[in-house]
Structure formats: structure tokens, C-alpha cells
Amino acid sequence: MFKVKVSSKFRATIQNKLNKVVDAKFVQDMQSEVVDGEIKRMIAAGVSPVDSYEGNRRFRGYKNPKKYPGDKKSKRPVSLYLSGVMLSFYKAVRVSGRRLTLGITTDAPEEVKVRAVANNVGTVSRSGAEAIPPRRFIPLKGETFRISVLRKIKNLYARRIKALLSSK
16 A cells, blocks of 8 residues: 655665564554544444445445344444444454555454455345445455545554654
8 A cells, every 4th residue: 555665775774674564563553543443433424434436425225224133223324233243353454564454354254254245245136136235344456445544544654654763
């Protein structure tokens, strides 16, 4: 997402420091500030955190909210929260010293992965009608997060890089 090019006599030192950007504390900060603080807040408000191809900002309403158990779903906002299981697996995960991913973890139960794909991409019934409309909460290839989420990610990376480069 972000690239930093360094050309100086301190290049090796700086690159070694930048290889340590993503550590356990950074992942924890990303989880609390970005995933829990911004992405899940937007989902709870019925707003997609993804700037998608469809361009829909709000999630499309439920067809029949009365069929859900215990009146847990109202027509608006569409919050993707019924039991809370799927969104509890929405995490920030370290990939390398420079990269991390945001989304449903690979160690999530199969049911959660299927539910996440169905909500994110949508489903079609056997008759060809739309069963579950796409409610994008994880970007697909070519898509990105909304500017508010990207701003939080950028600020978190900037603080971490500043802390690494200012220390010896």
C-alpha cells in the first residue's frame, strides 16, 4: 500500500529498522484503532468501510428482518451482527516485518469463512435471483478501504516509522 524509498549512506540501517515496523504492539494498535475503532464502528452503523466497485456507501437492507431470531435484526441499519461470531474473527494479522493484513483470519471456523464470503460478495439462489446482496466489509482485488480507514492506517504507520527512525 505504501512504499518508502531510501537513498543515502544510512540505507542499510534504515532498511533494517523499517523491517521491524510490524511487531506485536503495532498489530495490537492496528486492531484497537483501525479494526475495532473505525471498521467495526462503520459496520455497526450500516456503512461499508470499503470503497467498492458498486459505490454503495450504506449496506442494502434486509429483505425480511422479522424472520431472524429474537428480533435481533431491524431493517436499518444493516450491521452484519446477528451473533457477533463473524465479526469477532475480523482481525489485524502480521504477515512480515513490514506487512499485515486486515480481515477474517485463516484460523476462523469454516462456517465463519463461508458466512464472511457470502456477506462480502453476495449469493445467488438456484432460480438466479439475488439471495444475499453484497455487503462489502473486506476489500476485493482492486478495491480499497474508505478514506477514513486509510487515514487511520496511514497515521498509525507514520507514528511507528517516526518512533523507529528517531530511536537509535
